[in-house]
Amino acid sequence: MDEAKLNEFMGRLVSDMGGAAMLASVLLGDELGLYKAMADNQPVTPDELAERTGCNPRLLREWLSAQAASGYLEHADGRFRLPEEQALALAVEDSPVYVAGGASVLAALYQDKDKLVAAMRGDGALPWGDHHPCLFRGTERFFRPGYRAHLVEEWLPALDGVVDKLRSGARVADIGCGHGASTVIMAEAFPASQFFGFDYHAPSVETASRRAHEAGVDERAQFAQASAKDYPGEYDLICFFDCLHDMGDPVGAARHAGQRLAADGSVLLVEPYAGDSLEDNLTPVGRLFYAASTFICTPNSLSQEVGLGLGAQAGEARLRKVFEEAGFTRFRRAAETPFNLILEARR
Numbered sequence: 581m582d583e584a585k586l587n588e589f590m591g592r593l594v595s596d597m598g599g600a601a602m603l604a605s606v607l608l609g610d611e612l613g614l615y616k617a618m619a620d621n622q623p624v625t626p627d628e629l630a631e632r633t634g635c636n637p638r639l640l641r642e643w644l645s646a647q648a649a650s651g652y653l654e655h656a657d658g659r660f661r662l663p664e665e666q667a668l669a670l671a672v673e674d675s676p677v678y679v680a681g682g683a684s685v686l687a688a689l690y691q692d693k694d695k696l697v698a699a700m701r702g703d704g705a706l707p708w709g710d711h712h713p714c715l716f717r718g719t720e721r722f723f724r725p726g727y728r729a730h731l732v733e734e735w736l737p738a739l740d741g742v743v744d745k746l747r748s749g750a751r752v753a754d755i756g757c758g759h760g761a762s763t764v765i766m767a768e769a770f771p772a773s774q775f776f777g778f779d780y781h782a783p784s785v786e787t788a789s790r791r792a793h794e795a796g797v798d799e800r801a802q803f804a805q806a807s808a809k810d811y812p813g814e815y816d817l818i819c820f821f822d823c824l825h826d827m828g829d830p831v832g833a834a835r836h837a838g839q840r841l842a843a844d845g846s847v848l849l850v851e852p853y854a855g856d857s858l859e860d861n862l863t864p865v866g867r868l869f870y871a872a873s874t875f876i877c878t879p880n881s882l883s884q885e886v887g888l889g890l891g892a893q894a895g896e897a898r899l900r901k902v903f904e905e906a907g908f909t910r911f912r913r914a915a916e917t918p919f920n921l922i923l924e925a926r927r
């Protein structure tokens with residue numbers, strides 16, 4: 581037994597336990613508006629923050645102290661300050677690095693632990709809709725900042741000829757659209773085009789319709805409940821945002837997309853960033869995605885027809901194989917971010 585190695589590992593575990601506890605603390609800060617109340621970057625006492633937010637000052641002092649111990653806040657002379665950089669991640673919803681909203685995806689892992697115990701002892705299946713509802717809103721808030729930052733500015737222009745079609749008027753399908761964050765962003769940017777969001781989870785489709793209405797794009801962004809293998813229509817662009825690997829039959833979904841594409845149409849496939857081997861993915865981002873994949877993506881896939889179980893860290897080579905099996909002849913990496921692979925498939 582190497583004591584130094586043990587101590588190093590214990591240090592890592594204590595840090596992870598602190599991180600897991602802090603995520604719950606982030607949920608409080610998000611829901612109670614505590615970060616937003618400190619977004620002016622000015623130092624506050626617990627009593628001043630209590631006045632601004634209506635929260636209990638004694639509990640706020642404890643919450644602020646945990647935040648300071650984590651480096652989320654600065655502390656001096658009994659006052660706590662949210663620095664500008666931390667505010668971008670925790671308080672500013674429009675910022676490309678806003679992560680506080682996505683923390684409730686991780687809350688769902690804890691909420692649904694007992695369901696996972698049952699799935700792991702059984703056939704491995706847990707459908708998307710059987711999770712705690714905090715997953716659905718959390719997924720929307722986790723992914724939307726990235727879509728806002730990259731989709732219109734970088735990912736669509738990286739596809740061959742797609743932006744010209746969108747500007748002049750194209751038909752676009754957004755499969756597994758969830759709460760429609762990507763659909764609404766595209767509909768806002770391309771008023772001459774028509775957008776159709778499909779998801780097999782009915783409550784998500786309802787929320788997506790509401791989001792389109794709130795954004796004033798409901799005339800060109802419509803939503804319907806449908807599986808990835810049975811939606812109707814013909815499209816110039818078919819998108820899969822962070823959902824193909826969740827599906828039981830990704831090859832069937834890609835084949836159906838091939839049948840629904842107009843001549844010379846394109847598929848935009850956005851998937852979690854991953855390399856092709858397990859060793860490539862033994863990284864901080866890889867561990868986050870593998871853990872989420874254990875609880876969410878893979879059990880959902882195992883709950884559906886075929887049950888391929890691609891996993892969230894499938895990687896480009898495996899995804900290419902899915903599209904080749906579905907009859908596509910062209911497949912390439914169009915762009916990437918630290919969190920996403922952006923792939924283009926054509927027949």
Ligand SMILES: C[S@@+](CC[C@H](N)C(=O)[O-])C[C@H]1O[C@@H](n2cnc3c(N)ncnc32)[C@H](O)[C@@H]1O
Pocket residue numbers: 708719720723755756757758759760761762778779780781784806807808809820821822823826827828880884
């Ligand atoms: C991780 S969420 C991503 C949602 C959305 N695309 C986004 O980026 O915010 C995966 C979505 O795929 C949907 N889904 C899973 N399997 C499906 C299937 N076979 N057909 C249609 N939708 C499916 C789920 O209901 C869920 O909304």
